[in-house]
Amino acid sequence: MSNIKRILLLPHIKVHNANALSSPFTIGFPAMTAWLGAVHALQRKLNSHGFTNIKFTAVGVISHSCDLQTHKGTGDFVHSIIGTGNPLDKTGARSAFIEEARCHLDVSLVIEYIGIEKDDETLVQEKITHILHSSMKMAGGDISSFKPPEFFKIENGNLSDIQALTRKVMPGYALIERRDLMLEAMADGQDAIDAILDYLVIHHKCDKQLDDQGNDQVTWSSNRKAKGWLVPIATGFHGLTELGEAKNQRDPSTPHRFAESVVTLGEFKMPHNITSVDEILWRYQTDKPNNLYLCKQHDKAQAKPEDILSDLYI
Template sequence: MTDMDGLLLIPHLRVQNANVTAGPLSWGFPSPTAFLGFAHALERKLRDLWDLQFTGVAIVCHHFEPLTTQPNRRRHQVFNLMRHPVRAGYRKWQDKDAALIEEGRAHMEISLLLETEGDFDDEADEFLEMLSETVLGMRLAGGSILPSRGAGSKPLWQVWWDEEAQNLASFRKLRRQLLPGFALVHRPDLLTERLNKLREHSPDTNTLDALMDLSALHVEPEANEQGKIHWQYRRSPGWIVPLPIGYSGLSALYPPGEVANTRDSTTPFRFVESLYSLGQWISPHRIHHPHHLMWRYQTDEHNGLYLCANDYTTTLNRE
């Protein structure tokens, strides 16, 4: 756990056309990397006027609407794809080899709870007003942020005191703003448990097999007392989902400017691939401490790992 000075709630952000194909193996709610990146970009925009740092992000979803359609005489859904050329201004559409980026989109309503270091109690109202204006000019997971409507849509600042009992009482009031909704947490323990169970019958099973087994819909036969066979669903406990949590390096870390066509010439560069784990959606009223919700960066440059980590399982076992 990290020390913090307060909790900053940005409630009920309406995001239009967010990218929901964050990883190569799944689609759905955006990866935690999108929300940590948003918090980092927000911190940089506010840093010139306010001495603050966002050290963790809690993600709560209130509404999620994928932009899909059902083809004629089909049962499955397909994305209303937006096809953008890789190179801006590329006009040789007659070239069938022209590369396109196909993206699935969704509208969503989310709340973010930011773990904050920095003291601005005397100027909290001015800070929250500037925060609201700044957020509306940003993008989240590639989507546009629209003005929130109704009561309870303004950011809130909750001071984190030295007295733990007082802090938890304040957090219980704050988490009411997160309802109704579901919070995203990390559950690698469930993935490890399923992997160990599968290896009892097949020792060659790997972690990807366990993830696919947990994510799949299993329909299995079962005989009753009369010997008749009926089919039933095998359901995993809880609302669990495959989750892209970061990247693993595929190459050495190149010095700035050595690789052509990178984003900038001042940052080291490394080719990477996506890493998957298991996430779970839980109701915020079951959370008793904000540390259970926080997603944070976890970097291991020596091994080429750039991850988003959540301490829900660790703190749960500690209690």
């Protein structure tokens, strides 16, 4: 196997009104399934335009900004979702609608690929630019602008190659998986929800000591269980029913099943801290015996090449 990774960088994609409701109980940065799905859709569009050998095998997501559309007024205890301005009904009143959490994003996508020759790079750049401008959404949002795509070749262990890439995405934060923290907490007897909350809550502590004059001196400190910018992220789906058919399903030729979101811990990490591009790359991985359809950064050796960024829809 070659020790050279071929990377396509889509820098500073600005997305308007992306879906911020990444799971039924988390709000914020879009789910990883949205980003891998968008890159897979881009691959299929390129394939249909004659670039049949192109395959995108892994994706890294760098967040430069995330503007969550919420509001907290004076005296409010919680934030409220800023709704869209829907048309009035015939009586002049606002029509009933389901609130949708939205965010405006500036992200860069680091895509590992195969099937693009050196002579074809300019053509591929032009076609990607056309597709992103004309017929693509990302995480349910509209693409308003982006910088020209760039190609990189990164040799494993070559720090200068990695730095050439990371300089292009700074300042920003790469989203990495911290499932290891969840596994450690659950091995100690916590359930999944308790494990997530235990790493997200801020613990306040006060220490009382006597000063030189004999008076009480109270010192407050606040910290979390683990260091780093930890966030809950949706990384896939867990099948609840057997594969079959459902009335009015979107694609009648594809087996259907009901599923629920899989949520774990992630960490936003500055790219200049990474020493290998594999640290930020996500891949699809299925666990059929357990009915899991996941986006993962670990166990890459167990992923079959034909399963990577393939049609894993449920």
